[in-house]
Amino acid sequence: MSMILKTGQVTYNLGPLARLPHGEGRTFQIGTHSIAVFRTRNDELYATQAACPHKGGPLADGLVGDGKVVCPLHSYKFQLATGASIGNTCAALETYPITLSPDGDILLSLDA
Amino acid sequence: MQKQRLVIIGNGMAGARLVEEILAHQGGDQYDIVVFGEEPYGNYNRILLSNVLAGSQDSADIFINPLAWYKEHGVTLHAGSRVDAIDCTLKCVYASDGTVMAYDKLVIATGSSPAIPALANLYTPERKLQKGVFAFRTIDDCTGMLDYATQARKAVVIGGGLLGLEAARGLLNRGLEVHVAHVAKHVMNVQLDTMGGKILRSSLEKMGVSLHLQKRTNAILGDGQVEGLGFEDGSTIDCDMVVISTGIRPNIELAQQAGIAVERGILVQDDLSCSVPDVYAIGECTQHRGCTYGLVAPLWEQAQCLAERLTHPDSEKLYLGSRTSTKLKVLGVDLAVMGDKEEVDEDDEVVVYSEPSRGVYKKLIVRENKIAGAIVIGDGSVTPRLLQLFDRRSPLPENRDELLFQLSGESKEVNVADMPDDTQICNCNGVSKGKIVSCVKSGKRSLKTLCDATRAGTGCGSCMSQVKSLLEYAAGDALVEDPSIHYYVPGVPLTKPALIEAIKEQQLRSVSSVFAALAGGKEDPGSKAGLASLLKTIWGKDYEDQRDARFINDRVHANIQNNGTFSVIPRMYGGVTSAKELRRIADVAEKYQVPMVKVTGGQRIDLVGVAKDQLPAVWNDLGMPSGHAYTKSFRTCKTCLGSEYCRYGVGDSTALGINVEKRYQGIETPHKLKLAVSGCPRNCAESTTKDIGVIAIEGGKWEVYIGGAAGASVRKGDVLCVVDSQEDVLLYMGRFMQYYREQARYLERTHGFVERMGIEKLRQILLEDSEGICQRLDHDIQSAVDSYVDPWQEAHAPATPAQFANVLQPVEQVAAL
Ligand code: SRM
Ligand SMILES: Cc1cc2nc3c(=O)[nH]c(=O)nc-3n(C[C@H](O)[C@H](O)[C@H](O)COP(=O)(O)OP(=O)(O)OC[C@H]3O[C@@H](n4cnc5c(N)ncnc54)[C@H](O)[C@@H]3O)c2cc1C
Ligand code: SF4
Ligand code: FES
Numbered sequence: 020m021s022m023i024l025k026t027g028q029v030t031y032n033l034g035p036l037a038r039l040p041h042g043e044g045r046t047f048q049i050g051t052h053s054i055a056v057f058r059t060r061n062d063e064l065y066a067t068q069a070a071c072p073h074k075g076g077p078l079a080d081g082l083v084g085d086g087k088v089v090c091p092l093h094s095y096k097f098q099l100a101t102g103a104s105i106g107n108t109c110a111a112l113e114t115y116p117i118t119l120s121p122d123g124d125i126l127l128s129l130d131a
Numbered sequence: 132m133q134k135q136r137l138v139i140i141g142n143g144m145a146g147a148r149l150v151e152e153i154l155a156h157q158g159g160d161q162y163d164i165v166v167f168g169e170e171p172y173g174n175y176n177r178i179l180l181s182n183v184l185a186g187s188q189d190s191a192d193i194f195i196n197p198l199a200w201y202k203e204h205g206v207t208l209h210a211g212s213r214v215d216a217i218d219c220t221l222k223c224v225y226a227s228d229g230t231v232m233a234y235d236k237l238v239i240a241t242g243s244s245p246a247i248p249a250l251a252n253l254y255t256p257e258r259k260l261q262k263g264v265f266a267f268r269t270i271d272d273c274t275g276m277l278d279y280a281t282q283a284r285k286a287v288v289i290g291g292g293l294l295g296l297e298a299a300r301g302l303l304n305r306g307l308e309v310h311v312a313h314v315a316k317h318v319m320n321v322q323l324d325t326m327g328g329k330i331l332r333s334s335l336e337k338m339g340v341s342l343h344l345q346k347r348t349n350a351i352l353g354d355g356q357v358e359g360l361g362f363e364d365g366s367t368i369d370c371d372m373v374v375i376s377t378g379i380r381p382n383i384e385l386a387q388q389a390g391i392a393v394e395r396g397i398l399v400q401d402d403l404s405c406s407v408p409d410v411y412a413i414g415e416c417t418q419h420r421g422c423t424y425g426l427v428a429p430l431w432e433q434a435q436c437l438a439e440r441l442t443h444p445d446s447e448k449l450y451l452g453s454r455t456s457t458k459l460k461v462l463g464v465d466l467a468v469m470g471d472k473e474e475v476d477e478d479d480e481v482v483v484y485s486e487p488s489r490g491v492y493k494k495l496i497v498r499e500n501k502i503a504g505a506i507v508i509g510d511g512s513v514t515p516r517l518l519q520l521f522d523r524r525s526p527l528p529e530n531r532d533e534l535l536f537q538l539s540g541e542s543k544e545v546n547v548a549d550m551p552d553d554t555q556i557c558n559c560n561g562v563s564k565g566k567i568v569s570c571v572k573s574g575k576r577s578l579k580t581l582c583d584a585t586r587a588g589t590g591c592g593s594c595m596s597q598v599k600s601l602l603e604y605a606a607g608d609a610l611v612e613d614p615s616i617h618y619y620v621p622g623v624p625l626t627k628p629a630l631i632e633a634i635k636e637q638q639l640r641s642v643s644s645v646f647a648a649l650a651g652g653k654e655d656p657g658s659k660a661g662l663a664s665l666l667k668t669i670w671g672k673d674y675e676d677q678r679d680a681r682f683i684n685d686r687v688h689a690n691i692q693n694n695g696t697f698s699v700i701p702r703m704y705g706g707v708t709s710a711k712e713l714r715r716i717a718d719v720a721e722k723y724q725v726p727m728v729k730v731t732g733g734q735r736i737d738l739v740g741v742a743k744d745q746l747p748a749v750w751n752d753l754g755m756p757s758g759h760a761y762t763k764s765f766r767t768c769k770t771c772l773g774s775e776y777c778r779y780g781v782g783d784s785t786a787l788g789i790n791v792e793k794r795y796q797g798i799e800t801p802h803k804l805k806l807a808v809s810g811c812p813r814n815c816a817e818s819t820t821k822d823i824g825v826i827a828i829e830g831g832k833w834e835v836y837i838g839g840a841a842g843a844s845v846r847k848g849d850v851l852c853v854v855d856s857q858e859d860v861l862l863y864m865g866r867f868m869q870y871y872r873e874q875a876r877y878l879e880r881t882h883g884f885v886e887r888m889g890i891e892k893l894r895q896i897l898l899e900d901s902e903g904i905c906q907r908l909d910h911d912i913q914s915a916v917d918s919y920v921d922p923w924q925e926a927h928a929p930a931t932p933a934q935f936a937n938v939l940q941p942v943e944q945v946a947a948l
Contacts, residue, residue, distance in 0.1 A: 031941040038939065040931035042643075042654075042679025043686075048938040060643055060654065060679065077695045080683040084646075084654030085622075091683045091691055094589070094657075106583045126945060 142168025622655025773810025782827020838885025
């Protein structure tokens with residue numbers, strides 16, 4: 020599987036899938052970007068902004084399931100695929116294209 | 132469209148509310164609003180003048196809308212300007228500041244004035260009240276009284292009505308000797324029956340107010356300054372201050388002179404219009420269907436109705452009169468009256484309870500199984516319910532005593548219908564009554580959808596009962612019962628017993644297997660932690676731990692804080708430590724530059740603000756076990772000094788507390804468990820308000836309390852048993868813990884659980900073994916104790932990849948394709 024890169028985007032290799040535990044997230048620091056990367060129990064990958072728009076909670080530390088993440092600080096919920104907020108008035112999360120390389124590496128694209 | 136001009140005379144409670152309501156209806160686009168107010172201020176809350184007089188509020192704090200508010204909202208206020216005449220033909224008003232203002236629509240909201248009786252020697256030659264004599268209506272009256280009271284000694288209030296008693300309270304608080312002279316046989320005779328009046332009288336006297344009943348004042352004594360009062364019966368009383376509070380008189384002169392129809396008040400129709408076109412009236416100056424009012428509730432309704440009519444010309448809204456009820460504190464006595472005070476029909480049923488020695492009196496008049504009237508003195512707890520039944524004309528329960536008494540321990544409900552819309556209900560998320568009600572109206576008619584939509588009740592949860600009442604109140608019959616409230620967790624549609632059965636039957640040992648088998652594979656993130664806790668309780672050592680099912684705190688064994696750092700609380704058994712331990716903690720704090728070191732409410736030390744990636748090293752250096760200040764589990768056991776050192780101690784509370792904590796540390800429970808052991812009934816460890824609390828009593832015995840609370844709710848625990856030995860304390864404690872683990876809902880604290888089960892029932896089960904499960908409970912809690920492993924051991928072998936990483940770095944940038 021390969022990834023079609025839009026011009027003006029940069030792709031990063033975040034390392035092998037095993038870097039992330041099942042059903043959890045981790046925060047990645049890529050240059051000035053803080054990005055939360057999630058691996059669901061059935062190995063879907065998602066990437067969103069790391070900080071909760073509510074009060075900056077670390078979303079990667081949240082509980083994940085059913086395509087959603089629950090912020091660990093005040094339990095605001097967001098849709099992982101679209102970043103849309105659920106039941107709160109926060110702005111949607113930034114989301115980023117993320118995929119798995121044929122070698123099993125996590126690839127994340129950012130605007131350059 | 133050209134704007135019309137709306138002129139409002141009177142900037143009191145009614146006038147100002149009308150302006151607010153009109154603005155809320157976007158009426159600012161239709162009207163140029165011009166307000167004349169005789170008082171030289173913005174708008175203030177007249178009701179609160181009683182508090183200002185009593186010193187419990189500052190006069191600056193009672194303003195609702197200051198002058199600037201009018202400016203901001205484009206409303207022209209002529210403050211300190213009295214309207215002297217209305218010309219209904221030319222459609223204009225003439226004000227004392229020389230303004231002549233034409234109107235398209237006119238609203239009269241002139242309120243009322245104190246009714247001043249004709250007393251000899253009342254006025255100075257300049258027609259002012261004698262020095263030392265006051266009426267009680269305006270903020271200026273109030274300031275005048277406060278100034279004068281500083282040098283006065285003894286005051287007499289003429290009139291023992293509601294307002295008179297409020298004035299008496301105020302002056303009493305200001306340190307004056309206070310008397311009340313009243314014409315009728317008992318005080319507040321308009322609202323209260325004879326018995327009620329009597330009870331109130333003795334309460335008032337106990338507080339130091341002297342009452343002079345059946346006394347008609349006819350003269351002010353003194354020359355140039357009040358020195359006393361003369362009564363019709365020839366007697367006198369000396370005093371140096373007088374407050375006249377003998378009723379109110381609607382301000383109708385202005386209307387009357389303009390040819391507008393008046394009787395006792397300005398006559399208004401159901402649409403609040405007067406007898407002259409384009410003129411309306413609201414508030415205390417009006418008379419509607421024969422009634423005049425002296426309370427604010429009716430005028431809120433009037434203002435609302437008129438605002439709607441003025442802004443929506445096709446509105447059919449009518450004001451149909453108000454049923455008034457009053458709830459207040461007169462001199463600190465809770466008092467509520469509604470409807471009739473005596474029976475009217477022969478068939479009226481009267482239910483009375485009276486307890487003069489405590490100043491309690493409750494009376495219900497029931498007609499056609501509804502409340503036709505009620506008086507409640509000295510017990511505010513039953514009032515909200517009565518008010519609600521009265522307002523809604525609801526049918527009553529057969530047992531009338533349920534209405535008059537509140538079972539002890541029942542939490543006090545407030546009458547949500549009564550609260551103003553801007554009352555904050557949820558203090559954690561700042562959600563107002565108005566917001567909740569409008570959300571219900573917009574269709575969120577089950578508790579869960581309502582809470583999800585407003586976030587009310589999702590903080591500490593202490594407002595939940597009020598949110599529930601509001602839902603009932605706003606949804607009425609349209610209330611939707613939410614089946615998920617009976618589920619153990621929202622994402623698996625089963626009650627706790629059914630869930631446990633299914634888990635055991637299908638041998639489901641991990642959270643994901645539960646979702647797969649019982650929830651169609653849908654992994655609700657909000658249900659994970661609850662399921663993990665339950666599975667751990669059911670399977671103990673055989674539980675298949677999946678880390679993603681844990682809340683972050685339980686993944687890293689510390690408590691997350693608002694900036695993403697964590698707090699570390701090492702265990703300090705029974706709150707007892709040593710110099711060596713303290714030194715180690717101090718060293719760690721220094722070495723890792725811990726931003727704050729804090730003594731907790733749980734008798735141990737908190738290292739606050741530790742970064743995630745430092746946690747393993749911190750634990751390592753501390754060399755102490757985790758204090759579990761994060762997970763839903765046994766937390767701490769506080770102790771006091773006890774018999775070892777304290778001169779009152781009758782039991783060794785520290786030794787027992789340490790044993791308790793060593794035995795039960797880290798045991799998972801549906802919600803946290805906080806314990807305490809006190810060495811004598813002085814209860815210095817606050818055992819009676821703990822989930823499980825122990826108190827040593829004389830004779831080598833120990834009392835075991837369960838279901839105490841002193842967090843968001845406060846509850847005194849119930850005595851489960853009194854035992855002779857420390858071993859027995861541990862035994863019954865453990866038995867209760869295991870039963871709680873099995874039976875309680877997720878996140879149900881013991882106080883809710885014990886109350887739900889009932890202490891009698893729990894005693895039967897746990898002491899008399901009525902269900903034959905005690906032996907099993909003892910066995911299961913022992914296995915839980917045996918399978919405990921200190922989570923900080925993970926410092927040496929992380930359980931998941933990058934378990935403690937703050938952030939990860941990418942491996943490389945991929946070359947563009
Ligand atoms: C550290 C401590 C405050 C302190 O500095 O003293 C504390 C801190 C927190 N308490 Fe507490 N509570 C602390 C003693 C208490 C006490 C007093 C006590 O334990 O004797 C109470 C009242 C008793 C009780 O438990 O009800 C208390 C009632 C609460 C509650 C309300 C529970 C309730 O429903 O009544 C919460 C909220 C909850 O549990 O959902 C809470 C929740 C919290 C949390 C964990 C909030 C959270 O989820 O992040 C706080 C962690 C702050 C942080 O940044 O680490 N804390 N908290 C105390 C730790 C005691 C310990 O050594 O373990
Ligand atoms: C001390 C005190 C405590 C009270 N406590 C309670 C209570 O606990 N509960 C309760 O329900 N009610 C209470 N009330 C009654 C409540 O305050 C009144 O029902 C309410 O204020 C009536 O509102 P209104 O707008 O009709 O009259 P007001 O608030 O009196 O407003 C009328 C305004 O019109 C102005 N005005 C009059 N004539 C003219 C004119 N010609 N030109 C320009 N302006 C004019 C007046 O100066 C006044 O500011 C209390 C009253 C007082 C005085
Ligand atoms: S420590 Fe407890 S009381 Fe203090 S802010 Fe946190 S939760 Fe609230
Ligand atoms: S910071 Fe995320 S919910 Fe508050």
